[in-house]
Amino acid sequence: MAGHGQAAHRAARRMITRRGRRAAVLAGTVSAALWAGTAAGQTYAFNDVVVNGNVALEDATILSYLGISRGEAVTAGQLNDGIQAIRNTGLFASVDAVPQGGTLVLNVQEFPTIGRIAFEGNSRLSDEELLALVSGTARRVYNPANVEADALLITEEYARRGRINATVRPVLIERENNVVDVVYEIAEGGVSEIERISFVGNRSFSDARLRGVLETKQAGLLRQIIQRDVFDPARFEFDQQVLRDFYQSRGYVDMQITGADVSLTAERDAYLITFNIQEGQQFRIGNVTVSSEIPEADVADYVQAIRPREGQVYSPQFVDENIERLERLGARNGVPFLTVEPRITRNDRALALDIDYALVRGERVFVERIDIEGNNTTLDRVVRNQFRTVEGDPLNRREIQDSAERIRALGYFADVAVDTRPGSAPDQAIVDVNVVEQPTGSLSFGANFNSDNGVSLVASFAEANFLGRGQGLSFSLQAGRESQVLSFDFSEPNFLNRDLRFGFEASYTNTDNEESLYDTREFRLSPSFQFPISDYGRLGVYYAADFTEIVNVSDSASPLIQAEAAEGGLWTQSVGYSYSWDTRRSGFDSRSDFAVRFGQEFGFGDRTFIETTGMAMAQTRVLQEDVVLRATLEGGLLSYQDGRSRVTDRYFLNGTRFRGFEFAGIGPRDADTLDALGGESYAVLRLETEFPLGLPEEYGISGGAFVNYGSVWDVGDTRSLTEDDILYNDFTARATAGLTVFWDTPIGPLRFDFSEPIQIEDEDRARNFDVSVATRF
Structure with missing residues (x-):
């Protein structure tokens, strides 16, 4: 009996669904037969209008939609227009007009009212997410066209998330008092991922290299196991522009995408994407000149x-960077409305482009105001700080575009649109900024592992846009078997509304190394400022207060360490600066990159010292850009004028800085206890290469090779020890070589190093295998 009731209920649902569809058809019909033989010029005048069938709506409301007054002479066409106006309200399933002498009879059937909206069969999208997609709400009039459109929107959202086979069927359940429930029955289906991304016509770059620059990633034949990506039409369009930018940035100015095809496999469970490319020739920069049409320039x-x-x-x-430099120079020189027009002449014989940067007078338009919309949390000033232009300045459209890029680079917004429109006068313009905010905070719990420190638990909180002020705030706690680290960081990127970054950091580190003969406690407090001094260069200045203490020293430890521990806890104050020059730009996949860092720290108080550190890095791609060559040279020097260094101050190299050795595996040692003492000087040269292994790209695995060369030396003041009591106190070079496996995993990029010493001393601590988080330049 219960089964019979369920079958009747399902039949009722199907009947109601068919009834709703018939109602949609009736809504498009009127008893037009009554007008079929009517002459177009015939007029009517109705003394009365009778409305039948309405329940929720009053007669007067319906007559207001009709727009015809009693006794008014109307044509057949005007009457038809009035009936159509009633239909267009979307409130009626059918409208039937019958003239009876001086009376017009309107027979209407109202659409029901929606009682509730429900979803069945959904698990990948929550009810809340689906409700945000549909236009209908409870207690509103049901409209079959809107319900069908909402079902289509839900289907498209599933398709955007890779479920191309998802189906959505709206069903009505009739209640009392002309009320219906709308139920969307959903069959989500499986994910249709991207099985293959291929290219046709590419001669200069391999498929693997071109796939590497795309936002869209392929899952390969193992897509059921290794889920990488789904097809997104908007991202597909963006990828085509990324490909054009990639080629043009390498001199292929004529590159075209002659076709971009997206197809489904026969089983409809995977996408196949093919880009047809016409590369053209590579051009170089020919003659470069500057001309001026402005007398004062x-x-x-x-x-x-x-x-x-x-x-x-x-x-x-x-070209863009040169235009920016020249226009900035014009502003500094007091040349108003200077605009740079790059005039490029092709030299096909030499495969060169001659560039003339013409200084011309731009349009005489000023910025009237900057309007910002959509920033519900982020303060206006955070967005305004990205503009080099303020109200009253001459309008520079290139600078407006650059400002838009800087706003996007903040990472606070999911979408940024910056446009200009005419202002209150012909020489005024308004800059409109429309943004869509996105989450900027994170709370994470996890674990870290590396060969030096083993496993450590990590809890962290980070907010990149604290209180909508554009400030950075982060806390981190890392607890391992051998060390515990607590850190706090705060940054204000536009201190005093200038391009001046203020930072404040505090950290506490406690080491409890079971294999060491002593433990350490360190605390550091440091405010800092950083600002740009060139296109790629930044200068930072800082103050630091450090407290260090050596505790729990074993009686069998080196006499030097025991003597240093006897000094107790020491406070050190210092000021310093750091300079960095970095050509890397976010979002630009360049062929070659360079970075230089140099800094000095000056200690004062009980201990006076100068610490100098430097690093130079370079990277380039060869062999169709499939192979990466990387070189890094870094070093440091401690020089004490008053006081002496301690084991907490001196340099120790870990497995990341010098692969093939344990932490403190090389450098000066006590000749009797073999304790690592560290050195006041170090230098390391790292040469690396990264290359494909021929494995399916969806594995995320590539290979590499490396050679490391360098050393740590010079303990400084040896106190009671003699030179014979310390091993390797002078520069003694070490070298290692090895192979690397890089693996992009869901938890982050990892690297596995297999190394072999080339130059090694007897008491060094080598390590032939390392696991660490990959930090690629």
Whole structure:
């Protein structure tokens, strides 16, 4: 009996569904037969209008939609328009008009009212997410066209998330008093991931290299196991522009995508994407000149700002950077409305592009105001700080575009649109900024592992846009078997509304190494400022207060360490600066990158010292850019004028800085106890390469090789020890070579190093295998 009731209920649902569809058809019909033989010029005048069938709506409301007054003479066409106006309200399943002498009879059938909206069969999308997609709500009039449109929106959202086979069927359940429940029956289906991304016509770059620059990633034949990505039409369009930018930045100015095809496999469970490419020839920079159409702009002042010069592979990025430099120089020189027009002449015989940067007078338009919308949490000033232009300045459209890029680079917004429109006068313009905010905070719990420190538990909180002020705030706690680290960081990127970053950091570190003959406690407090001094250069200055203590020293420890521990806890104050020059830009996949860092710290108080550190890094791609070559040279030097260094101050190399050795595996040692003492000087050269292994890309596995060369030396003041009591106190070079496996895992990029010492001393601590988090340049 219960089964019979359920079958009747299902039949009722199907009947109601069919009834709803018939109602949608009836809504498009009127008893037009009554008008079929009516002459177009015939007029009517109705003394009365009778409305039948309405329940929720009053007669007067319906007559207001009709728009015809009693006794008014109307044509057949006007009457038809009035009936159509009633239909267009979307409130009626059918409208039937019957003239009876001086009376017009309107027979209407109202759509029911929605009681509730429900979803069945959904698990990947929550009810809340689905409700946000549909236009209908409870206690609103049911409209079959809107319900069908909402079902289509839900289907499209599933498709956007990779479930192309998802189906959505709206069903009505009739209640009392002309009320219906709308139920969307959903069959989600499986994920249709991207099985293959291929290219046709690419001669200069391999498929693997081109796939590497795309936002869309392929899952390969193992897509059921290794889920990488789903097809997104918007991202697919973006990827095509990324491909064009990639080629043009390498001099292929004629590159075209002649076709971009997306197809489904026969089983409809995977996408196949093919890009048809026409590369063209690679062009280099030819003659570079500067011309001026502005009398007060002296060409000689601007020529020196141009770089790079002739002979380099052409890139639109170089042109944009030169335009920016020249326009900034014009503003500094007091030349109003200076605009730079790059005039490029092709030399097909030499495969070169001659560039003339023409200084011309731009349009005389000023910025009236900057309007910002959509920032519900982020303060206006955070967005305004990304503009180099303020109200009243001459309008520079290139600077407005650059400001938009800086706003996007903040990472606070899911979407950013910056446009200009006419202002209150012909020489005024309004800049409109529309943003869509996105989450900027994170709370995480996890674990870290590396060969030096083993496993450690990590809890961290980070907020990149604290209280909507654009400030950074983070806490981190890391607890391992041998060390515990607590850190706090705060940053204000626009201190005093300037391009001046203020930072404040505090950290506490406690080591409890079971294999060491002593433990340490360290505390550091440091405020800092950082600001740009060139296109790629930044300068930072800081103050630091450090407390260090050596505790729990074993009686069998080195006499030098025991003597240092006897000094107790020491406070050190210092001031310092750091300079960095870095050509890398976020979002730009360049062929070659360079970075230089240099800094000095000056200690004062009980101990006076100078610490100098430096690092130079370079990376380039060869062999169709499939192979990466990387070189890093770094070093440090401690020089004490008053006081002496301790084991907490000196340098120790870990497995990341010098692969193939344990932490403190090389450097000065006590000749009797073999305790590592550290050194006041170190230098390391690292040469690395990274290359594909021929494995399916969806594995995320590539190979590498490396050679490391360097050393740590010079304990400084040896106190009661003699030179014979310390091993390797002078520079003694070590070298290792090895192979690396890089693996991009869901928990982060890992690297596995297999190394073999080439130069090693007897008491060094080598390590032939290392696991660490990959930090690629």
